[in-house]
Amino acid sequence: SQQGEEDPQALSIQEGENATMNCSYKTSINNLQWYRQNSGRGLVHLILIRSNEREKHSGRLRVTLDTSKKSSSLLITASRAADTASYFCATGSPETGANSKLTFGKGITLSVRP
């Protein structure tokens, strides 16, 4: 079953604006990862945040993690048309341990208008 639930399901913004996407999960985790999928392609790993971390940055990306609320957010600043894609959060749980299995959320479709 899917653990992560992203919201909103779809987001449309103007180029230059910031995009915030949220992910909630149900059980304890080792880490939470965000991926991007351009139409018809494979997934690209964006950022991994561990359960003992609260915030991470990578370029225009900022990810936060609140384990007490079982939620994470992905912020894309100064969005570009090329950011148009589907975004997925995925969680790795302590139960899977060495197997490093990920459970993916349903995804968010981001459209950035030029």
Next chain:
Amino acid sequence: SAVISQKPSRDICQRGTSLTIQCQVDSQVTMMFWYRQQPGQSLTLIATANQGSEATYESGFVIDKFPISRPNLTFSTLTVSNMSPEDSSIYLCSVSVYREQPQHFGDGTRLSIL
């Protein structure tokens, strides 16, 4: 990050036939996974491909339907057997160099069954 080549990139198959998908990595990796992404949906883990032993299947997936091989640390195959239209999906291979590290994905195999 590892470079993953997945073949074929797409195929159209007849009902009742089988197709083998290959996943080749340019370096040795610890973990290899196979996912299914049904149209407009998120990713569902089919199985973890174990080097030199039988794959570990997730609930709802069985070896007879999705036999997997992993003869070494850089290569794996997934066969979709006795295909039906419900098997029309994107099948994705992913790898992780170390435990609990980001997974890197191939571009996927887009499979349509008539």
